[in-house]
Amino acid sequence: MKLPRRQFLQLAGVAAAAPVLPQLASALDYPTRPVHLIVGFPPGGSTDSIARLIGQWLSERLGRPFIIENRPGAGSNIATEAVVRAAPDGHTLLLVFSANAINATFYAKLNFNFIRDIAPVASIMRVPSVMAVNPSIAAKTIPEFIAYAKANPGKLNMASGGNGTPAHVSGELFKMMTGVNMVHVPYRGGAPALIDLIVGQVQVIFASVPETIAYIRNGKLHALAVTTAARSDALPDVPTVSEFVPGYEASGWYGIGGTKNMPTEIIDKLNKEINAGLADPKMKTWLANVGAVSMPMTPAEFGKFIAEDTEKWGKVVKFAGIKAG
Numbered sequence: 429m430k431l432p433r434r435q436f437l438q439l440a441g442v443a444a445a446a447p448v449l450p451q452l453a454s455a456l457d458y459p460t461r462p463v464h465l466i467v468g469f470p471p472g473g474s475t476d477s478i479a480r481l482i483g484q485w486l487s488e489r490l491g492r493p494f495i496i497e498n499r500p501g502a503g504s505n506i507a508t509e510a511v512v513r514a515a516p517d518g519h520t521l522l523l524v525f526s527a528n529a530i531n532a533t534f535y536a537k538l539n540f541n542f543i544r545d546i547a548p549v550a551s552i553m554r555v556p557s558v559m560a561v562n563p564s565i566a567a568k569t570i571p572e573f574i575a576y577a578k579a580n581p582g583k584l585n586m587a588s589g590g591n592g593t594p595a596h597v598s599g600e601l602f603k604m605m606t607g608v609n610m611v612h613v614p615y616r617g618g619a620p621a622l623i624d625l626i627v628g629q630v631q632v633i634f635a636s637v638p639e640t641i642a643y644i645r646n647g648k649l650h651a652l653a654v655t656t657a658a659r660s661d662a663l664p665d666v667p668t669v670s671e672f673v674p675g676y677e678a679s680g681w682y683g684i685g686g687t688k689n690m691p692t693e694i695i696d697k698l699n700k701e702i703n704a705g706l707a708d709p710k711m712k713t714w715l716a717n718v719g720a721v722s723m724p725m726t727p728a729e730f731g732k733f734i735a736e737d738t739e740k741w742g743k744v745v746k747f748a749g750i751k752a753g
Contacts, residue, residue: 455693458518462493465684466511467523468504471496474638474718478682479523481714482552485705486698503531503592503752505538512540516687518694522546524685526594529734533742534592535752543738546685548731549695550702553720555680556656557598559669560640560649561632562625570653570672573632577608586610587630589618592750597741598634598655598678600748605673625649636680637662637719655679662719681723681737683730695727 465483469475476498483494499507504527514520524546532542540546559570567573577584588596591614603610613630615621618639625633626648633640637660643649644663653669654660655678669676684702686695705711706722715722725733 455691455697458694458697459490459492461519462495463519463521464495464497465521465523466507467496467498468500468507468527469498470500471498474636475523475525475682478552481711482523482684482702482705485708485711486701489701489704503527503535505531505535508542508546509539511685511687512545514687516547516689516691518686518690518698520687521549521698522685523682524548524734525682526680526737529737530592530594530597530741530745532738533745534750543731543735545688547688547690547695548727548734549684549686549690550699550727551681551683551723551725551730551733552702552706553682553715554656554723555682555718555720556637556654556660556662557595557634557679558637558640558644558654558660558663558666559602559632559634559652560625560644561652562628562630563647563650564628565631565650567652568650570667570669573652574606574608574672577606577610581609582611584608584610584632585613585630587613587615587621587625587633589621589635590614590616592745592752594678594680595621595634595636596750597744597748599632600750601676601678601744602634602669602673604744604747605676622649634678641719656721660719661716661721681733683723683734699727 465479467476467479479496483496487494499510508522508528511520511522528542567576586599588599596612618635621633624630626643634655640649641662644651651663651666653667654663655669657670657677659668703724706724
């Protein structure tokens with residue numbers, strides 16, 4: 429039987445739209461069960477706190493529990509791989525952060541490609557770091573520090589919370605751009621590194637503002653500069669490194685990622701809700717209290733940001749010759 433042209437076109441249109449309808453329905457219904465937000469560090473740290481804050485917001489907005497699942501180990505690679513292997517339905521998400529961009533080059537053999545296998549969903553915030561020294565160091569400004577370091581090559585010890593951490597590569601970027609020679613001293617975490625800096629066992633650190641601000645305010649540490657392109661509201665009188673070393677920028681960042689091939693509609697729904705959270709007064713207050721700056725982006729903008737950050741830190745890792753042990 430030959431169908432009339434109009435009826436044929438109507439049926440063809442329905443057939444073409446059919447594959448789209450389940451995706452649209454899944455986005456409207458999402459989430460249909462509890463969502464697992466995977467965190468690559470143990471409970472209690474700043475990374476875990478951020479995940480719980482965003483998880484609570486999304487639970488309230490979307491009506492389903494967002495369960496924080498801590499899977500520490502291998503610099504967050506265990507958590508990342510768990511999400512890479514998950515079903516791409518949006519019910520398993522990853523708290524992504526700046527270490528993921530560093531790990532892409534720092535680890536020679538990974539079972540995934542972070543940029544290819546993790547879908548960018550939403551950025552959350554940027555956390556400035558501060559270049560801080562023990563007050564006994566004569567240098568009180570970045571130019572004085574550079575001059576002192578060049579006059580005493582290899583005599584300044586730069587602490588970090590571990591090899592390949594954001595604090596480590598931030599210092600290596602400074603060395604690369606200024607030509608100074610400092611000896612890297614890795615610790616098992618940021619807290620012991622700060623303790624040794626305060627007592628003078630090491631001389632300089634690149635650490636987040638939330639970690640250092642109390643010590644700076646009570647005079648136990650001296651802040652030379654913050655590492656972001658703009659000054660920090662938490663330390664408004666402290667200059668940026670880039671005011672003396674043009675182009676320098678290093679900061680922590682956090683966001684949400686998902687499994688590759690997640691439906692676009694679900695990504696957009698999560699992005700919209702997270703950006704709404706970043707505009708909420710309570711969330712703004714929390715971010716300000718920890719010295720962070722909200723960083724709302726579209727998924728495409730966040731993906732571009734991650735790619736650029738991965739390329740940037742890849743160059744630093746190769747320059748410094750650092751590798752996972």
